[in-house]
Amino acid sequence: MSTIPRTKTVLPPSRASSLDLVGGELAWDFTNTSSARGSAAHQEHLRDFDTLMQWIEHARVMAPSDCAYIRAQLSGHPRRARQAFARAIELRELIWTIGTALAEQRPVPARPLDLLSAAHAEHLRHAEMRMRMGSYIWVFDPRRDIEAAILGPITLSALTLLMEKDLLRTRRCAGQECGWLFFDTTKNNRRRWCEMRVCGNRAKVRAARDRQKQARKG
Numbered sequence: 507m508s509t510i511p512r513t514k515t516v517l518p519p520s521r522a523s524s525l526d527l528v529g530g531e532l533a534w535d536f537t538n539t540s541s542a543r544g545s546a547a548h549q550e551h552l553r554d555f556d557t558l559m560q561w562i563e564h565a566r567v568m569a570p571s572d573c574a575y576i577r578a579q580l581s582g583h584p585r586r587a588r589q590a591f592a593r594a595i596e597l598r599e600l601i602w603t604i605g606t607a608l609a610e611q612r613p614v615p616a617r618p619l620d621l622l623s624a625a626h627a628e629h630l631r632h633a634e635m636r637m638r639m640g641s642y643i644w645v646f647d648p649r650r651d652i653e654a655a656i657l658g659p660i661t662l663s664a665l666t667l668l669m670e671k672d673l674l675r676t677r678r679c680a681g682q683e684c685g686w687l688f689f690d691t692t693k694n695n696r697r698r699w700c701e702m703r704v705c706g707n708r709a710k711v712r713a714a715r716d717r718q719k720q721a722r723k724g
């Protein structure tokens with residue numbers, strides 16, 4: 507038997523608990539837990555149930571005490587945790603498919619919309635209407651259903667934005683290593699970057715480097 511250890515690709519640590527929430531809507535922020543999809547610079551911050559729950563707590567999808575309840579409930583049930591994680595990624599990618607179509611001003615395919623409605627109908631079975639600060643909202647209690655508590659608010663955010671927001675303001679960050687989705691709420695409707703200090707600056711540095719290269723050639 508060989509004693510040489512198998513080389514393992516070492517991933518940079520997940521930033522699920524510290525990612526910037528700049529999408530302007532919970533549903534877009536959820537899609538922004540992955541960046542540069544389909545390229546060599548692809549980064550995935552949701553890698554398992556633990557990192558999913560880190561983000562859920564970070565994005566305040568539910569109270570920390572509810573997150574603790576879910577972690578405790580699923581701690582001895584890796585299969586259920588894996589299943590919940592798989593459903594979360596499925597939901598995230600279908601919201602992303604819808605968002606990128608909107609950002610590119612293409613018609614949104616019917617399939618992800620149908621799947622989103624079906625997910626909402628499923629989650630709603632476990633929701634309760636409760637009064638909060640003068641109006642009613644849907645409340646998803648993990649003690650009723652764990653998956654609905656994790657994904658119900660995100661699905662609802664996606665549906666609400668599709669029905670109520672000015673979708674022409676959906677943007678995808680122009681950063682080469684990014685592609686995050688966000689709502690452009692600027693007056694002139696010309697925001698290009700998820701964050702100027704991150705992707706905007708990166709593009710500036712790249713452009714300056716290209717100019718230097720051109721100057722040296724010339």
Ligand SMILES: [Zn+2]
Nearest residue numbers: 679684700705
């Ligand atoms: Zn960006």
